[in-house]
Amino acid sequence: MATYLITGASRGLGFSLATALAREPASVASLVFLVSRNTSTPQIAELVGQSKGRVIPVQLDPNVPESLRAAVEFVGTRVQGKGLDVLVNNTGVMRFTGGKVGNLTSTNLTEVFHTNVTLTQLVTSAFLPLLRQGSRKIIANISSTVGSITLGPVFSMNSAHAYKISKAAMNMLTMQYAVDYKDEGFTAFALSPGWLRTDLGGPHADLPVEVGTKEVLRYLKEAGPTFNGRFLNIHVPGWEDAPGSNRYDGKDAPW
Structure with a gap:
C-alpha cells in the first residue's frame, strides 16, 4: 500500500490524478493527500466523500513557512509513522510574454520561476523526512518538453518564455535530488x-486530461530505481511521429 501526495491538486491534472488514484484499490493507493491553497471546493468535497477516507485534503500555501510546517505535521500524523511513498510536484503556472524573449519582464520571470522552481524545492525539502520513512521514496516532478534545451528550436513559436526557462530549471533541480539522494534509496x-x-493548457491542447492522467499514473506505479534522474515523456499511440511540435513516444525526453 502506497501513500501519495499531490500538489496543485484542486483542479486540472492534479485533481484528475487524485481522482484516478482514488479509483485504484487500497493496495495501490492507501492514502492520497490532495494539496492546494484552496481545498474548499465542491468538487474536492465530492471526491473526498466518495473516497471513504482515502483522499485527504491538505490546505497549504508553501509561501508561508507556518503553513508548510503545519501541512507536514498533519500528513505525518495521518501516515502514522509509515512515511510518505510518492510526492508529485504538480503545482505550476504559465504566463505568455508576447513576442520575443527580450520582452520578458523581471516580474513575469520572477513570478513563474518562484512558483515552478522555488516552491517545488520548498515543498520537496519539507516533506523529505516523511519520504525517508516511506517504502518507495519517489519524487516525481511534473515538467514539460517545452523546457527541453535541446528542443528549444522546435518550440520557438511558444512565447511562454518564463515557463520554458522555469521547467528547464526544474529539470536540473530534479537531477540534483536524483544524484544527492540515490544512496538513500530515493x-x-x-x-x-x-x-x-x-485551465493551464487551454481548450485547444492536444489531449484530454484523462489521457495524460492515465499515463502519469502508469509511470507513478512503475517508478523505481531505473527511473532515477530521467526526464520522461508519455506515450500516446498515434502521436509517436506526429507532424507538429509535440510527440508522445514514451521515450526519455532530451534535456
Whole structure:
C-alpha cells in the first residue's frame, strides 16, 4: 500500500490524478493527500466523500513557512509513522510574454520561476523526512518538453518564455535530488504529461486530461530505481511521429 501526495491538486491534472488514484484499490493507493491553497471546493468535497477516507485534503500555501510546517505535521500524523511513498510536484503556472524573449519582464520571470522552481524545492525539502520513512521514496516532478534545451528550436513559436526557462530549471533541480539522494534509496524523475486540455493548457491542447492522467499514473506505479534522474515523456499511440511540435513516444525526453 502506497501513500501519495499531490500538489496543485484542486483542479486540472492534479485533481484528475487524485481522482484516478482514488479509483485504484487500497493496495495501490492507501492514502492520497490532495494539496492546494484552496481545498474548499465542491468538487474536492465530492471526491473526498466518495473516497471513504482515502483522499485527504491538505490546505497549504508553501509561501508561508507556518503553513508548510503545519501541512507536514498533519500528513505525518495521518501516515502514522509509515512515511510518505510518492510526492508529485504538480503545482505550476504559465504566463505568455508576447513576442520575443527580450520582452520578458523581471516580474513575469520572477513570478513563474518562484512558483515552478522555488516552491517545488520548498515543498520537496519539507516533506523529505516523511519520504525517508516511506517504502518507495519517489519524487516525481511534473515538467514539460517545452523546457527541453535541446528542443528549444522546435518550440520557438511558444512565447511562454518564463515557463520554458522555469521547467528547464526544474529539470536540473530534479537531477540534483536524483544524484544527492540515490544512496538513500530515493528515485527522483521529471515527467512531461503532454499538452492537456486543462485551465493551464487551454481548450485547444492536444489531449484530454484523462489521457495524460492515465499515463502519469502508469509511470507513478512503475517508478523505481531505473527511473532515477530521467526526464520522461508519455506515450500516446498515434502521436509517436506526429507532424507538429509535440510527440508522445514514451521515450526519455532530451534535456
